[in-house]
Amino acid sequence: MxxxxxxxxxxxxxxxxxxxxxxxQGCGPGPGYGTRSRPRKLTPMRYKQFFPNFSENTLGASGRAEGKISRNSERFNQLVCNYNPDIIFKDEENTSADRVMTKRCKDCLNRLAIAVMNQWPGVHLRVTEAWDEDGHHPPGSLHYEGRAVDITTDDRETKKYGILAQLAVEAGFDWVHYESRYHIHCSVKADKSEAVERGGCFPGWARVTVAGGKQKTLSSLAPGDRVLALSGTGQVIYSQVLLFLHRDQEKQSLFLSLETAGGHRLVLTTHHLMFLDPDCGHREHQAQFASRAKVGDCVLISTAGGQTEKSRIVSISLTESMGVFAPLTEAGTLFVDGVLVSSYALLEDHNLAHWAFxxxxxxxxxxxxxxxxxxxxxxxxxxxxxxxxxxxxxxxxxxxxxxxxxxxxxxxxxxxxxxxxxxxxxxxxxxxxxxxxxxxxxxxxxx
Structure with missing residues (x-):
């Protein structure tokens, strides 16, 4: 051909x-779709809270430990030093160990440093602990691999630490824990971990509604089919499937499983875009990574009358499944298992992604x-x-x-x-x- x-x-x-x-720039579907998005209000993390709501060493967070790294080990050459002048390093050992970390950790830390200065002008990010070469942490700690940092602000005002933890989440750390009254613990996945592969999909058994009202699995969906979607003006329509951005029948992947109060269950990868309303109020739903979804957030679901209504998320868990599918529709949206999602992943801006395609x-x-x-x-x-x-x-x-x-x-x-x-x-x-x-x-x- x-x-x-x-x-x-x-x-x-x-x-x-x-x-x-x-x-x-823009915001997600719903009332006001296409207008400029408003800044999101930061919600301080509570003491002892961690995000995401999984154990640090699970695939849904930073992943399992891969073994201690010493200065004379071959893996030490994979670590980098962070000399960012906008970050204060405690370095109580006087060995510059607190500057040693993985590249992924360094990138997240540098983004966080900028966010801290924007949030509190004149205040800097402070690192109290990073790579540990002296055995001060429990076995299996990610500090031994340069994948974890303990942070504060340089003014040491503990009332700021709840916001600091949320800023760390926004900066891309894979696991953030308001661990102590005196510091925030953050960690990241391994640089070469399969968990940080790019893409965003749904399992093959997930269902969509095609023209005529019938249900069809994503594995049997084909370009040219018309599926239930939401237009830019907030109307429920049938939108043509143009192609698949990702389609692999045999790929085994980790998915988030979100269940709503109405009985809907949406399963998708953590870095796919979905539309969330944290307040479940009259605000427009914002396109966000699925990893940001929390119990209590609301999603849009389709109803029998061709309308939409809000449904609150009641549980979030992890599941593994075979096959990954990401259909691209003309509208850029679709309802998967009755829940509105975007066709796009990786880029946390639905309008920009839709425009780019x-x-x-x-x-x-x-x-x-x-x-x-x-x-x-x-x-x-x-x-x-x-x-x-x-x-x-x-x-x-x-x-x-x-x-x-x-x-x-x-x-x-x-x-x-x-x-x-x-x-x-x-x-x-x-x-x-x-x-x-x-x-x-x-x-x-x-x-």
Whole structure:
């Protein structure tokens, strides 16, 4: 199957579009969709509270310990030193050990330092403990790997520590604990951990509502299907599935499972965008990473009358499942198992992500307009080839494999080509992420 005519031109269009990334801001679907988002009010973390609400060494938080790192170990070379002048390092050992940490920890700490100065002008972030080489912590502590820090503000005003903990969550630390009256404990995943792989999806068994009111699993969903979604004006509509940003039938992944008071259960990866209302009031729902969801937050669910209503989250847990699927709709939203979610992940700005995928939607529309007949013929050819190949006996397949001097049979090549575009991560999403890393502030990404 020949590549669509626009596939070779898309990178040029994307390059032009990405130069304007950052000029678009907005809020999520609901009343006021498309207006400029308001700053989120910080809620101080309570004493002894930790976030997320999992044990530090679980996959949902910072992950298991990988072993103590000493100065003479090979892994020590993977650690970095933090010489940020806006951070005060206690360094009571006079060995600069408090400056030693993983790169991921350093990046989070540097973001937090900026947030502290913005929150309290003239106040700086203070690190009282980072990498531990002297055995002052319990076995298995992430301090031994440079993945944990204990922090305060340099003025040591304990009344600020609840906000400081919340700022640490916002800065991207994978686990934050208001551990002591005198410091906040923060930690991160290992730099090479599988848990920090990029992407955002749903399991294959998750269901959507297609035109006509029938339910369909994401694993059986196909481009061209129309699924229940929410328009930019807040109307419940059926929106066409353009393609899959990520589709992998065999990938085993960790998901968040959120259950609502109305009996809905949404399962998705932590870095996928969903629409949350922390107050369950009359505010518009904001697009946030699923990892930010808390018990008591409200989500939007679809009702039988084609309307939406709020439903409160009553429990959050972790689950593992096979298969990852991320459909892109024309509207940029869809209802998965009755709960409104975004088509996008990784970038915590639904409007910006939807705008950035505009060139892909436009090119898809042009392709449908001018090459609809060709596309139908190719789809028919793919289906025909698949059916023909599926009816072959083992001996038939063996004889085909020997055909053409041992080359791969044409039927297999055609079949693989037909499914090439809907497997793994879509090329446009990969390219867009590379450009976004250049043009956008790293604070808007999932860390």
């Amino acid at each position: 020949k590549q669509s005519w626009w596939a070779s031109l898309a990178p040029l269009g994307l390059l032009a579009a990405c130069t304007w990334l950052g000029v678009v 505009g060139p892909l939607r436009l090119l898809h529309s042009l392709d449908q307009l001018f090459w609809r007949k060709t596309a139908k013929e190719e789809q028919s050819a793919c289906t025909k080839t698949e059916k023909q190949f599926g009816t072959l006996t083992a001996s038939d397949k063996a004889s085909i494999n020997k055909h053409d001097n041992g080359s791969e049979p044409l039927a297999v090549k055609d079949q693989e080509q037909c499914f090439l575009e809907i497997s793994d991560v879509h090329w446009y999403a990969r390219l867009l992420y590379k450009f976004a890393c250049i043009f956008l502030d790293s604070n808007v990404f999932q860390h």
